[in-house]
Amino acid sequence: MTHWRIYRGADQPHDRISELPAPPPWRRFDDGADDTVAVVDRDATGSGRRRLPSGAAYRADERTVDAVNTALYLRRPLLVTGDPGVGKSTLADAVARELRLGPVLRWSINSRTALRDGLYRYDSLGRLEDAGLARHQLDAGVPAAPADLGRYVSLGPLGTALAPYSLPRVLLIDEIDKSDLDLPNDLLDVFEEGGFEIPELTRAADQQPTVAVRPFDGGPAIPVTRGAVQCRHFPFVILTSNGEREFPPAFLRRCIRLHLPSAHEDRDRLRAIVEAHLPGADAAAETAIDAFLSRAATGELATDQLLNAVYLLTPPTGDGVPDPERLVRLVMQHLNTTATDTM
Incomplete structure (x- = not known):
């Protein structure tokens, strides 16, 4: 059968x-x-x-x-x-x-x-x-x-x-x-x-x-x-x-x-999405997921913003690399407001 x-x-x-x-x-x-x-x-x-x-x-x-x-x-x-x-x-x-x-x-x-x-x-x-x-x-x-x-x-x-x-x-x-x-x-x-x-x-x-x-x-x-x-x-x-x-x-x-429900409250689903697109980015993924969940609680975000953050944080090498928190704020700005974060 x-x-x-x-x-x-x-x-x-x-x-x-x-x-x-x-x-x-x-x-x-x-x-x-x-x-x-x-x-x-x-x-x-x-x-x-x-x-x-x-x-x-x-x-x-x-x-x-x-x-x-x-x-x-x-x-x-x-x-x-x-x-x-x-x-x-x-x-x-x-x-x-x-x-x-x-x-x-x-x-x-x-x-x-x-x-x-x-x-x-x-x-x-x-x-x-x-x-x-x-x-x-x-x-x-x-x-x-x-x-x-x-x-x-x-x-x-x-x-x-x-x-x-x-x-x-x-x-x-x-x-x-x-x-x-x-x-x-x-x-x-x-x-x-x-x-x-x-x-x-x-x-x-x-x-x-x-x-x-x-x-x-x-x-x-x-x-x-x-x-x-x-x-x-x-x-x-x-x-x-x-x-x-x-x-x-x-x-x-x-x-x-x-x-399709939002993945904003499902850490395991977010991990699976990141692993599918950027395998091996474990440490950077956890940092970015923490920031994503925190910021999603106060405004609208999309999962591709999380992927952008993980990519930028893996690996953060080279001269003049911005502070990781600043990178996260740059790519995780809320979608339901025109206001921007302080960089």
């Missing part, structure tokens, strides 16, 4: 995603068409930029592991809430790395973000310019090549996640609470249907039934037939929220919810 936990919060990547059972009948999207796209670099989790903390060093507790697996089994988005710096975004890297699901698709949200920004972009100006050039060539007696509509369409991070990949992609929708009021509700149909339509391609389907479009992460072109993008495997979607707003019930009931 296979183990229920597909994702285990383990240190080593594995291929157990293949053991994920079929989805519930109401979450099946595969229509049997043979147009799946392979994820080329399954061991890449980012865009090439070094991130801190990385997915490799992420340590998930049992509640987090169970929430991830519940979302995987039910093919539902995972809404992760918690204070800044508790590891909400990094969880996406950790899942993608362990399950070998390829680069994480990241969609950062602000108050001006609309659903279409995440789905696709259409270069209408480029299309118009090329159409004018084609007419000019015809007037000059030069036969024009048929327009390739794929030149003008590119998928966004959400649109790419919903492409017919052979394995589920990992999508991070970061800071969904910063969106306007309509975006969470606008996402409902897309999450329910597991796909969407590109009207510009649908209108031209009789002339060009299948169009190869560019994905968000620069991977292999995605075949889109008659303007419809439809997933084969619902992506693993993480939506992060700092708790700055409430979401409508219709949105919440379609998500698995996970709250």
Whole structure:
């Protein structure tokens, strides 16, 4: 009998995603068409930029592991809430790395973000310019090549996640609470249907039934037939929220919810985080953790501030090294105030 936990919060990547059972009948999207796209670099989790903390060093507790697996089994988005710096975004890297699901698709949200920004972009100006050039060539007696509509369409991070990949992609929708009021509700149909339509391609389907479009992460072109993008495997979607707003019930009931508590009162958890990122920094870690716990009692801090302090204190050598307490004050200034400490 296979183990229920597909994702285990383990240190080593594995291929157990293949053991994920079929989805519930109401979450099946595969229509049997043979147009799946392979994820080329399954061991890449980012865009090439070094991130801190990385997915490799992420340590998930049992509640987090169970929430991830519940979302995987039910093919539902995972809404992760918690204070800044508790590891909400990094969880996406950790899942993608362990399950070998390829680069994480990241969609950062602000108050001006609309659903279409995440789905696709259409270069209408480029299309118009090329159409004018084609007419000019015809007037000059030069036969024009048929327009390739794929030149003008590119998928966004959400649109790419919903492409017919052979394995589920990992999508991070970061800071969904910063969106306007309509975006969470606008996402409902897309999450329910597991796909969407590109009207510009649908209108031209009789002339060009299948169009190869560019994905968000620069991977292999995605075949889109008659303007419809439809997933084969619902992506693993993480939506992060700092708790700055409430979401409508219709949105919440379609998500698995996970709250990540602050590590500020858990010394053992802080030690584990430091050891994962900076192994062997025992003495410096204890000094920095003491300072972190003390300062967290009077204001908001993030765990990356603790890691910065441990790094600076390991080893504090060389001429002109500042006083360790001053270094700690420099990197552990409270996040919920504009006041600065006396240096």
